[in-house]
Amino acid sequence: MFMFMVMLMWDVVARLDDELPPLVEAPPVVGESSHSTHRSIETLVVVLAVITIIGVIAGIFARLCGGRHFGGSGENDIEGWVERKCRSCIDGGVPAAPPPAESKPAAEEAKNVAPMMDWTDNHYRTLARLISKHAWLYTEMVVAETIVHQEENLDRFLAFSPEQHPIVLQIGGSNLENLAKAAALANAYCYDGINLNCGCPSGKVAGHGCFGVRLMLNPKFVGEAMSAIASNSDAPVSVKCRIGVDDHDSYNELCDFIYTVASKSPTRHFIIHARKALLNGISPAKNRKIPPLKYEYYFGLLRDFPDLQFTINGGITCTDEVNAARKEGAHGVMVGRAAYNNPWSTLGHVDTSVYGVASSGVSRRQVLEQFQVYGDSILGKYGPNKPNLRQMVKPLLNIFHSEPGNGLWKRKADAALRHCTTIESFLEETLEAIPDSVLDSTPAKGPSGREDAFANMHGLLPPPYKSREREVVSA
Numbered sequence: 001m002f003m004f005m006v007m008l009m010w011d012v013v014a015r016l017d018d019e020l021p022p023l024v025e026a027p028p029v030v031g032e033s034s035h036s037t038h039r040s041i042e043t044l045v046v047v048l049a050v051i052t053i054i055g056v057i058a059g060i061f062a063r064l065c066g067g068r069h070f071g072g073s074g075e076n077d078i079e080g081w082v083e084r085k086c087r088s089c090i091d092g093g094v095p096a097a098p099p100p101a102e103s104k105p106a107a108e109e110a111k112n113v114a115p116m117m118d119w120t121d122n123h124y125r126t127l128a129r130l131i132s133k134h135a136w137l138y139t140e141m142v143v144a145e146t147i148v149h150q151e152e153n154l155d156r157f158l159a160f161s162p163e164q165h166p167i168v169l170q171i172g173g174s175n176l177e178n179l180a181k182a183a184a185l186a187n188a189y190c191y192d193g194i195n196l197n198c199g200c201p202s203g204k205v206a207g208h209g210c211f212g213v214r215l216m217l218n219p220k221f222v223g224e225a226m227s228a229i230a231s232n233s234d235a236p237v238s239v240k241c242r243i244g245v246d247d248h249d250s251y252n253e254l255c256d257f258i259y260t261v262a263s264k265s266p267t268r269h270f271i272i273h274a275r276k277a278l279l280n281g282i283s284p285a286k287n288r289k290i291p292p293l294k295y296e297y298y299f300g301l302l303r304d305f306p307d308l309q310f311t312i313n314g315g316i317t318c319t320d321e322v323n324a325a326r327k328e329g330a331h332g333v334m335v336g337r338a339a340y341n342n343p344w345s346t347l348g349h350v351d352t353s354v355y356g357v358a359s360s361g362v363s364r365r366q367v368l369e370q371f372q373v374y375g376d377s378i379l380g381k382y383g384p385n386k387p388n389l390r391q392m393v394k395p396l397l398n399i400f401h402s403e404p405g406n407g408l409w410k411r412k413a414d415a416a417l418r419h420c421t422t423i424e425s426f427l428e429e430t431l432e433a434i435p436d437s438v439l440d441s442t443p444a445k446g447p448s449g450r451e452d453a454f455a456n457m458h459g460l461l462p463p464p465y466k467s468r469e470r471e472v473v474s475a
């Protein structure tokens with residue numbers, strides 16, 4: 001469409017060139033005053049005619065564009081693109097208010113599998129994509145410095161197979177230059193989004209590393225970082241954060257963070273893990289359990305920032321709960337542990353019940369056959385130790401969660417991993433533990449959850465955000 005319009009413009013300009021008299025007249029000859037007056041009027045008429053024609057062309061062009069996005073998801077909107085790419089020259093560094101609703105990122109990002117270190121690696125994502133064609137997948141966090149210092153070895157950290165789209169790269173870091181460079185290097189891999197980790201409470205990350213959730217304490221920096229990332233990436237950018245850190249846990253502080261980041265950067269999408277982080281040395285696992293979930297903060301953000309997009313995360317375990325959140329207005333839902341610990345039930349029904357498309361009707365036997373082709377080709381390419389069979393098989397181990405034969409399958413898997421060298425032999429040796437009825441069934445609806453899980457949220461919302469705009473802007 002865009003090419004068509006460009007060609008149309010060239011065509012019109014060429015025809016105007018042919019048909020209109022030259023805009024620059026020859027200089028008037030002295031002593032020919034009446035003739036010169038006549039020529040001046042002629043010139044004026046020509047100039048007015050040209051202005052009118054240009055106005056009409058501009059009008060036609062504007063009607064054709066209609067101020068809408070060419071792509072529908074916002075990335076191809078010319079105005080938005082110019083604003084994003086030229087933000088620093090347009091704004092002169094002064095934060096702009098978050099733009100109107102049209103610039104929301106793609107709504108199809110309704111169901112996401114969370115980034116999880118050591119879990120959502122290439123092998124897990126391959127399995128997840130065999131089960132759901134539509135869920136958005138997130139990589140594990142890749143630290144910006146790793147990308148920058150491994151420039152010669154980037155495939156190891158950034159390559160993925162095209163089937164994994166839609167896929168978002170999560171990066172971590174607190175050095176502007178490295179974040180920008182990492183985004184630029186990752187750009188060649190054509191991720192569908194790039195996300196900054198502002199939620200990890202691990203000591204290595206938020207303590208010694210001074211990034212992850214610690215970044216929430218410096219929203220201005222996050223705004224600058226997101227601006228740097230966005231200007232080095234063609235993919236939409238997003239932030240994944242908690243609802244607070246230690247005693248910085250009021251709703252207003254969360255809103256200040258969102259407001260500042262959205263004002264200082266093109267970030268329009270935030271993934272909210274709806275519990276705060278405690279930086280008192282408790283383990284990351286405890287930090288995903290101990291601080292209580294406060295979904296009301298998430299729904300408050302939906303109310304107070306109607307022009308931004310928010311994905312809810314934390315404690316959501318099944319499709320019923322995904323749909324319950326969407327029913328109450330959630331733009332997107334991110335599921336972490338459940339999608340890893342019980343991939344078949346959590347992801348098997350997503351395409352039909354969240355995305356409304358016909359089920360692929362795939363069975364676990366078929367998924368495993370396809371995974372075997374993938375896995376053995378990798379082992380064949382790089383040898384049995386890199387990655388090793390255990391790493392490749394790890395995401396499969398939960399595929400029969402709660403099914404008859406699961407216990408025996410795990411024991412057999414443990415034994416097989418001691419000597420098998422291919423996924424084919426591993427599956428041959430272990431699958432006899434699983435009844436055919438389980439292997440050949442297509443995804444059932446999965447465990448049912450609280451269909452009204454978020455129904456009472458509107459009565460619990462925090463008071464509306466009192467913008468500290470002036471303080472934030474001048475900070």
Ligand SMILES: Cc1cc2nc3c(=O)[nH]c(=O)nc-3n(C[C@H](O)[C@H](O)[C@H](O)COP(=O)(O)O)c2cc1C
Nearest residue numbers: 114115116117140141197273314315316335336337
């Ligand atoms: C093993 C593990 C690793 C994780 N690694 C990351 C990570 O790299 N980046 C991130 O933003 N969150 C990470 N998380 C947090 C999850 O993305 C998610 O926010 C959290 O588990 C809450 O969602 P859930 O209740 O659906 O699991 C990790 C969680 C787990 C269990």
